[in-house]
Amino acid sequence: MPDDLRRVSRALLSVSDKAGLVPFAKALHERGIDLVSTGGTKKALADAGLPVRDVADLTGFPEMMDGRVKTLHPGVHGGLLAIRGNAEHVGAMEAHGIAPIDLLVVNLYPFEATVAAGKPYDDCIENIDIGGPAMIRAAAKNHGDVAVVVDVADYERILGELAANDGATSLSLRKALAQKAYARTAAYDAAISSWFADAIGEVAPPVRALGGTLAEAMRYGENPHQAGAFYRTAESRPGVATARQLQGKQLSYNNVNDTDAAYECVAEFDPSRTAAVAIIKHANPCGVAEGSSLLEAYERALVCDPVSAFGGIVALNRRLDAAAARKIVEIFTEVIIAPEADEEAIAIVAAKKNLRLLLAGSLPDPKAPGLTFRTVAGGFLTQGRDNAVVDAMDLKVVTKRAPSERELSDMRFAFRVAKHVKSNAIVYAKDGATVGIGAGQMSRVDSSRIAAWKAAEAAKTAGLPETLAKGAVVASDAFFPFADGLLAAAEAGATAVIQPGGSMRDDEVIKAADEAGLAMVFTGHRHFRH
Structure with missing residues (x-):
């Protein structure tokens, strides 16, 4: 047998997700592999008529403390960590009656699913797996001799290797499985630490861990010369x-x-x-x-x-x-x-x-809390999701003329949309529809002019005699630093403005709005989106 192949004689199986477990274990048994298991996994295998030993046979201790303690023992970890070609390790195994474990099959307690289901604090704590990650890390460290499986999708991969190599696994496979194993425990711990941060109200923990599961490897990223991949996190949004x-x-x-x-x-x-x-x-x-x-x-x-x-x-x-x-x-x-x-x-x-x-099954809640991330050189930024909604804002009329009910309705509509337009953002809206949008400009007045131009172009395309901006309202994602952007909207035919307010020149902008006959309200909330 080539030096990198390792024959599998004993497998330890302890899984939360039992999909595909029985046919996989049956295939292992038919290859003469000794099956060892724990708790519910052992019961599922025994109920299927498979010969399976209890992990207590390896440890000499029964499962205890509601299952919290069952695999944390040298009888298990020695069997996973012993280097087969190391005489001292082999001697220690023989001296202490430790049997080698060549294949570890573990998937973890469903912590992420428990949190996503909104379960109470104590339920979440009980679904933090301890023995599973410890065994996974041990087996992955000793991948020179041991294969570790943390994903049901890899069952067929293991069986294919065993068939191709007369009951043995290759080093290349064991390395790939070890990488996947460490990624799984890292993502698991990241989910736990993030949940804990939320539970104790810590918005900026000293260490922030991130984890995700590959949803799809992509042909490329934003451009063909960039690699790209899509990962799912534990968030259920x-x-x-x-x-x-x-x-x-x-x-x-x-x-x-x-x-x-x-x-x-x-x-x-x-x-x-x-x-x-x-x-x-x-x-x-x-x-x-x-x-x-x-x-x-x-x-x-x-x-x-x-x-x-x-x-x-x-x-x-x-x-x-x-x-x-x-x-x-x-x-x-x-x-x-x-x-x-x-x-x-x-x-x-x-x-x-x-x-x-x-x-998608349902809509995301725009009011729900959450985190967003953005990478920078040498680090990343994190912030709470922008979950401010205009319906919850106290709109303050700041001009001599108050908006009509129609204008007020369109203002709220336009501000909802402006929240999702790249800054600097200007949105013209009328009768519950956008009629011109200016996005991502370095100057707010340019966004205002672009939005007005878009409204005029849309009218031409529709065969209408005048710009769609006439009679529209305007939303700005942040305050007008000068009156020029507001005046550009008035020149385009807008009649009312909604903006956060808060500029040093608010009085100047309000005065310009009054002189132009505009109604204007302040929201007190900014919606920058860079």
């Missing part, structure tokens, strides 16, 4: 990471980023109140609208910027129906994401084989 992809080609790095932006934006609109659609391009909304139906909302959103909508992402806050699906597929669209979809709508989308359809 509905969205692109949790959605089912019903059809279409593989999502790209940019698709995932843009789809997340689209779904977070459309989630600002309560589906019990209104249908809403967001069309996103390069992580910025190019059209958002409400309507009595998804079809109406989509048609109104498309008017805002039909040129940019080509090749965009469409997010819906309600179940995709056939009428909306027929309209959406009329132009080239990269991704549609919705909570659910009718069978007829699914069939309509299926005619476009490259169009991805994602069903």
Whole structure:
């Protein structure tokens, strides 16, 4: 047998997820491999008629303390850590009656699922696995002799190797499994430490650990020369990471980023109140609208910027129906994401084989807390998710003229959208639809001018005689540092403005609004999105 091959004579199995366990263990048994197990895993194997020894046979101690102590013993860890070619290690095993363990199969207590289910503190504590990670780390360290499996998906891989190598595993496989094992325990500990930080109200813990599970290896990142991959975390927030992809080609790095932006934006609109659609391009909304139906909302959103909508992402806050699906597929669209979809709508989308359809099950809560991350050279930034919502804000009228009810409704709509536009952000809206959006400019006045120009261009495309900005309201994600951006909106035909306020020149801006006959309210909340 080649030097790097190690025959498997004994396997220790202790799993929380028992999917595929019995057929896997049966295949091991048929190869003459001695099976050792614990608790519920042992019972499942014994109930299936497989000969299985209790781990207590190796330790000489029964399971105790409600299962907290069962594998933390030299009889287990010696069998995992002993280097087979080391005479001292072999001598110690013989002197103390320690049997070698060549294959460890462990998946951990479902801590992440327990937290996601909203279980009480004590339940979460009891689902912190101790013996499992200790065994995994021991076996992974000794990968020169021991194979460790932490993922049900690797069962067939192990069986394939055993078949190919006459009951042995290769060093290359053991190394790959060891890497995966350490990544799993790292992600597990990261989930626990993050949960603890939340539980004790620590917003900036001295050490912040991150972990994720590969969802998809991508062809490349933002550009073809950049490697890319998509990882899922323990967070259960509905969205692109949790959605089912019903059809279409593989999502790209940019698709995932843009789809997340689209779904977070459309989630600002309560589906019990209104249908809403967001069309996103390069992580910025190019059209958002409400309507009595998804079809109406989509048609109104498309008017805002039909040129940019080509090749965009469409997010819906309600179940995709056939009428909306027929309209959406009329132009080239990269991704549609919705909570659910009718069978007829699914069939309509299926005619476009490259169009991805994602069903997320539900909408994310825009008010829910959470963390966002961004890397910088040598580190990363973390912050709480922007979960401020305009409906909870105390809007302060600061001009002589108060906004009408129609203007006030559009102000709230526009500020919801501005929250999801890259700064500096300016959003023109009228009758529950965007009519012009200016995004990502270094100067706020430039964003205001671009939004006004977009509104004029949208009118031309729609064959209308005057700019869509006439009679619209304007939302700004941050205060106007000077009156110029506000005056550009007034010149375009806007009648009301919603902004956070807080500038040193607020009095100057308010005076300019009064002179232009604008109504203006302050929110007291900024929505920078860099």
